Amino acid sequence: MRRAAALGLAFALAGCSQAVQVVRDDGDSGIVTYVYKEERGAMFSKHRAEALQFITGKCPKGYKITKEGEARTQQSVGGVIEGTEDSVSHRWGLQYACRP
Numbered sequence: 001m002r003r004a005a006a007l008g009l010a011f012a013l014a015g016c017s018q019a020v021q022v023v024r025d026d027g028d029s030g031i032v033t034y035v036y037k038e039e040r041g042a043m044f045s046k047h048r049a050e051a052l053q054f055i056t057g058k059c060p061k062g063y064k065i066t067k068e069g070e071a072r073t074q075q076s077v078g079g080v081i082e083g084t085e086d087s088v089s090h091r092w093g094l095q096y097a098c099r100p
Contacts, residue, residue, distance in 0.1 A: 019047040020054065021091075029097040030058070033071055035090065042070070042092035051094055059098035067095040 023031040032054055036045035055063050071093045 020050045022054070023093065025058075028059075029066075029095075031093055031095045033091045033093045036092055038090055042090070045092070048092070055094065055096045059096070062099040063096045064099065065094055066097050067093075069093060 018035075020032060020034045023033055032051045034045060034047035034051040036042045036047065042048065069092070071091045
C-alpha cells in the first residue's frame with residue numbers, strides 16, 4: 001500500500017513538471033532533487049515542500065535527511081543571438097532514509 005501511494009505521488013510529480021525529480025529510489029531510502037532560484041535560495045524554494053511531501057509519502061513512519069546539497073546541471077540556452085552562453089540551472093538534492 002505504501003509503495004503504491006509513493007509510486008502514485010512519483011507519477012504525479014513527474015506529470016506536473018520536472019521541478020522535483022526522483023534520482024534514486026531504494027524502497028526505504030533514496031535521493032530527490034528540486035529546482036530553486038539562486039536569489040531565493042534552496043531552503044525557500046516552493047519546490048522544497050513538494051520534495052518533502054514525496055519523502056513523507058514514501059516514509060509514513062518518518063524519515064531522516066542523511067545528506068543534502070547542491071547538484072548542478074548544465075543546460076544550453078539556444079537562441080538566435082550568436083555567442084549565447086550556457087546557463088546553469090540550480091538543483092538541490094535531498095538524500096533520505098525512512099525510519100523503521
